Amino acid sequence: MKHIKSTAVPINIENIDTDQIIPARFLKATSREGFGKNLFRDWRFENDDEAQPKKDFPLNDSKWKGRILVGAKNFGCGSSREHAAWAIKDYGFDVVISSFFADIFKNNALNNFLLPVQVSDDFLQKIFDAIETDPNTEIEVNLEHQTIGIPTIGIEEKFDINSYKKTCLINGYDDIDFLLSIRNDIEGFENKRKAVGAA
Amino acid sequence: MGKSLVEKIWDAHVVKTIDGGPSVLYIDRHFIHEVTSPQAFAGLRKRGLPVFRPKQIVATADHNVPTILQHLPIKEELSRQQVDKLVSNCKEFGIELYGLGHPYQGIVHVIGPELGVTQPGMTIVCGDSHTSTHGAFGTIAFGIGTSEVEMVMATQCVLQSKPKLMRINVDGELNPGVLSKDIILYIISKLSASGATGYFVEYAGSTIRGLTMEARMTICNMSIEMGARGGLIAPDEVTFKYLEGREFSPKGKDWDAAVAKWKELYSDQDAKFDSEINIKAEDIQPMITYGTNPGMGIGVDQSIPAEQEITEKEKAGFLKSLQYMGLQAGQPIKGQKVDYVFIGSCTNSRIEDLRLVAGFVRGKKKASNVEVWVVPGSKQVEKAAQEEGIDKIFEEAGFQLRQPGCSACLGMNEDKIPAGKYCISTSNRNFEGRQGPNARTLLASPLTAALAAITGKVEDVREYFN
Ligand code: SF4
Secondary structure (H helix, E strand, O other): OOEEEEOEEEEOOOOOEHHHHOOHHHOOOOOOOOHHHHOOHHHHEHHHOOOOEOOOOHHHOOOOOOOEEEEOOOEOEOOOOOHHHHHHHHHOOOEEEEOOEOHHHHHHHHOOOOEEEEOOHHHHHHHHHHHHHOOOOOEEEEOOOOEEEEHHHOEEEEOOOOHHHHHHHHHOOOHHHHHHHOHHHHHHHHHHHHHOOOO | OOOOHHHHHHHOOEEEEOOOOOEEEEOOEEEEOOOOOHHHHHHHHHHOOOOOOHHHEEEEOOOOOOOOOOOOOOOOHHHHHHHHHHHHHHHHHOOEEEOOOOOOOEOHHHHHHHHOOOOOOOEEEEOOHHHHHHHHHOOEEEEOOHHHHHHHHHHOEEEEOOOEEEEEEEEOOOOOOOOHHHHHHHHHHHHOOOOOOOEEEEEEOHHHHOOOHHHHHHHHHHHHHHOOOEEEOOOOHHHHHHHOOOOOOOOHHHHHHHHHHHOOOOOOOOOOOOEEEEEEHHHOOOEEEOOOOOOOEEEOOOEOOOHHHOOHHHHHHHHHHHHHHOOOOOOEOOOOEOOEEEEOOOOOOOHHHHHHHHHHHOOOOOOOOOEEEEOOOEHHHHHHHHHOOHHHHHHHHOOEEOOOOOHHHOOOOOOOOOOOOEEEEOOOOOOOOOOOOOOEEEEOOHHHHHHHHHHOEOOOHHHHOO
């Protein structure tokens, strides 16, 4: 997770909501696996039929491939379904780039070791331009240094991530491990509140 | 310096703050439903963990449930499995379940408030983005993902970074026929579907103060549709009155003590907000959406924006949206024919909504070309509707009064809008495929929807009020 270098798949649409990423009718599963095959289901297939892929949708176009998904502004808005993050990860992406992420999606992504990289509007445009000109363009994401760039055209930008989450991602920790480790603090907090008669 | 309402509640719930990271936030109430909980229970099982505070969790089945013949086994196999799973998980982990057949069953955001489980000053989460609804009671309430559901089950805490704060003041008199749904659709159309991302929004001002609890819930419900993590309103006499005597509200001396504490829940005069927006109530018209995100809304007497009015960047999305909707840039929305009317969802399925619709349609008949579904938000709403004779009014009008659940709000059960059909809906999302593959959703208030049920078209309710 520290360092990813890959070609990317562009979906240059704003406000990609989680209903598009994974439509509600696929939320009936009770496990976390297997959502990738229905990623962007209704944008990918005509009449809900896998035999009728929509030719102009990037996931159906063999020139686009890689572990990085690039979306336009306000990616992941809408429902809190973590299935959206599971579907993207299960399909084979490790990074999503956008100029703006919806809050819940961002948390869900981080909790599934899918790295959301937020870049400036200008930088996002440069990425789209570069990969649309040459689909073999590689994007480099360095989590340790918090940089994202395209070495072949010499562009780079810093991105934000809080240091706690960064450590978790690099070391493969999850939040539950952390919260369990502070159970004493949590119980102490409960007792203190009870003492002052709080709800 | 004074504190805002959000800060007061937030600070009272921080167990610990991690350096350079989020806060550990203690959660008072956790609601769960069948769709976003199974993987969390599986996670606990895998780690060999119990639920830490089962008494602080309330469960219901809502997303998948059929809205007719609820006493029979669910026909659709995967839905049935998911609902059954919730039953067995709740049993295994000791969680109270208001499942199918229970007199308290209903949409999770409808039952929490009506049972008095939702109370001012609390922190509330649910694996569901419309958890913001509970903010109407002066709570910090927000949607979480399934990994976080598991965290709360395991530790009663989540990790959250402190949100930015926005206050939206709405002042003045509303025009006749304009409802709280119109207020929030108007706000979202001004701010856009991402305009409040990263913020908690406090709604304030004389117009908001003048609303009932149910109307306030409609506003807070849709906070997420402009990206906000949550929305809330300071509790007041209206809030206390609503809560008094409800099943899980404090009683006797505890009630008095609780109210005294709740009265301190407001933003201090000198509280600081990162953003503040003022809206005049008289500018708000009955609203309707024409596109595929809730920010794409206009007054019913307005036209869809012309292509020239859209920025270059947004043009592709705008045109894609209109193509999906089968509508033209620049066309007036009034007169647009509809095929389905859906009155329901956690936005507008409470008893006041049903009363309002019934009052309007009494003695009228639905247009012959439309199908009308009214889906109450809970068993209790359904019961009240029957007791008040609202069911008869709907029957005479040719409306179908169905049984409680999320229904056509997201089409996870059989209630789907067929491809290409137009549905005027009181729900909260008009995303592509939300109500069924290729279904076309127009979001509106219960009154605008009721009028469309009668005329078969999008019309202006104000013309019926003057
Ligand atoms: S009614 Fe709709 S928005 Fe509300 S909880 Fe159910 S599916 Fe979600």
